[in-house]
Amino acid sequence: MSKLDKLFARLALLALAVFSSQLAYAQSSQGATQYLGIGRNATPAEVIAWDIDVRPDFKGLPKGSGSVEQGQAIWESKCASCHGVFGESNEIFTPIAGGTTVDDIKTGKVASLADRKQPQRTTLMKVPTVSTLWDYIYRAMPWNAPRSLTPDETYALVAFILSLGEIVPDDFVLSNANIAEVQKKMPNRNGMTRNHGFWSVNGKPDVNGSSCMSNCIKFVQIGSTLLDFARNAHGNIAEQNRLYGPYRGADTTKPPMDKLPGSAGEGLAHAADTHAASTKGPAALFKNENCSACHASNAKLVGPSIADIAAKYKDQNGAQEKLMAKVKNGGSGVWGAIPMPPQPQLSNEDRAILVRWVLTGQ
Ligand code: HEC
Numbered sequence: 001m002s003k004l005d006k007l008f009a010r011l012a013l014l015a016l017a018v019f020s021s022q023l024a025y026a027q028s029s030q031g032a033t034q035y036l037g038i039g040r041n042a043t044p045a046e047v048i049a050w051d052i053d054v055r056p057d058f059k060g061l062p063k064g065s066g067s068v069e070q071g072q073a074i075w076e077s078k079c080a081s082c083h084g085v086f087g088e089s090n091e092i093f094t095p096i097a098g099g100t101t102v103d104d105i106k107t108g109k110v111a112s113l114a115d116r117k118q119p120q121r122t123t124l125m126k127v128p129t130v131s132t133l134w135d136y137i138y139r140a141m142p143w144n145a146p147r148s149l150t151p152d153e154t155y156a157l158v159a160f161i162l163s164l165g166e167i168v169p170d171d172f173v174l175s176n177a178n179i180a181e182v183q184k185k186m187p188n189r190n191g192m193t194r195n196h197g198f199w200s201v202n203g204k205p206d207v208n209g210s211s212c213m214s215n216c217i218k219f220v221q222i223g224s225t226l227l228d229f230a231r232n233a234h235g236n237i238a239e240q241n242r243l244y245g246p247y248r249g250a251d252t253t254k255p256p257m258d259k260l261p262g263s264a265g266e267g268l269a270h271a272a273d274t275h276a277a278s279t280k281g282p283a284a285l286f287k288n289e290n291c292s293a294c295h296a297s298n299a300k301l302v303g304p305s306i307a308d309i310a311a312k313y314k315d316q317n318g319a320q321e322k323l324m325a326k327v328k329n330g331g332s333g334v335w336g337a338i339p340m341p342p343q344p345q346l347s348n349e350d351r352a353i354l355v356r357w358v359l360t361g362q
Pocket residue numbers: 075078079080081082083092093096122123133136137141142143144157
């Protein structure tokens with residue numbers, strides 16, 4: 001290289017350096033200039049208040065400890081009313097404990113998730129990371145008083161729940177110092193897919209849903225079916241599930257909704273029935289107008305069941321008009337204190353179709 005060439009090369013480098021530092025500055029100040037006068041940076045105290053998660057690598061976990069015995073006492077006073085004394089209750093939510101074995105603790109895969117011998121998936125069957133259990137309880141439980149537990153109480157409760165699954169012994173004291181060891185015994189620790197961006201801290205979540213953008217329905221099928229002959233094999237499912245929340249058991253003493261006259265095999269979006277809803281007919285209208293959020297074929301949801309309404313107004317003169325007005329204006333008191341909100345969005349024609357269908361199945 002000649003002397004002049006060298007000089008030019010140096011100048012070019014210098015220019016590049018100046019240019020790129022300006023670029024960095026422009027990028028860092030872009031947020032402020034682009035949205036001038038809108039918002040402000042969060043203060044450190046605000047960030048701390050939001051940053052409460054406990055990661056699977058235990059970053060964010062407060063120090064502390066608690067024994068199974070202490071946990072049992074807190075459980076009985078603050079948790080058992082909803083989850084059962086042994087975390088077995090299915091009334092308010094699916095059971096917390098049950099369905100895991102000593103073998104699962106060895107393999108890190110819960111066998112009953114695959115062999116489906118367990119009627120309900122319990123928390124201990126599903127949760128792969130003990131940090132999640134800790135984090136969830138600390139943030140969200142007890143349901144009626146979230147964020148009221150101290151870290152020590154939370155350690156004690158997690159220890160107690162783990163002892164219910166025989167993951168730790170009855171005299172165990174769980175602490176931030178030994179929780180990583182406990183993680184190695186979580187029954188479903190190897191049961192979770194980690195092959196996605198959410199798992200890795202540096203990973204990129206699939207925000208575009210590209211892994212499931214086309215024809216997903218062909219291979220992602222969510223639902224369950226109950227063969228007709230097995231429908232009533234375990235008694236009335238509706239009476240065995242919890243009484244509130246969107247998912248309840250179907251009344252299995254009666255035939256499925258799509259076998260009833262009037263629904264013409266179209267199926268109603270009964271919360272627990274999984275028959276695909278079609279786009280035609282009164283049954284589909286009932287679903288599309290969201291009536292099915294509160295009314296099921298033969299189980300009481302927020303509102304009375306269709307079967308009960310039909311039975312109540314059977315052979316009553318003027319029922320069609322009366323109920324059309326009720327659907328339009330809403331109201332309460334006929335079936336209980338819970339009101340039906342007004343449904344003024346419906347055309348008179350649709351209202352007539354829906355009420356006729358509720359009353360006669362036609
Ligand atoms: C008033 C009823 C109620 C009380 C009391 C209660 N829970 Fe819950 N719990 C719930 C409900 C409801 C859910 C499900 C919440 C949801 O999914 O949004 C739940 C969920 C949970 C879960 C997550 C289960 C899963 O698999 O997702 C855990 C763990 C749990 N509770 C632990 C506790 C502990 C520990 C206490 C006592 C400190 C407690 N709960 C007290 C009602 C209650």
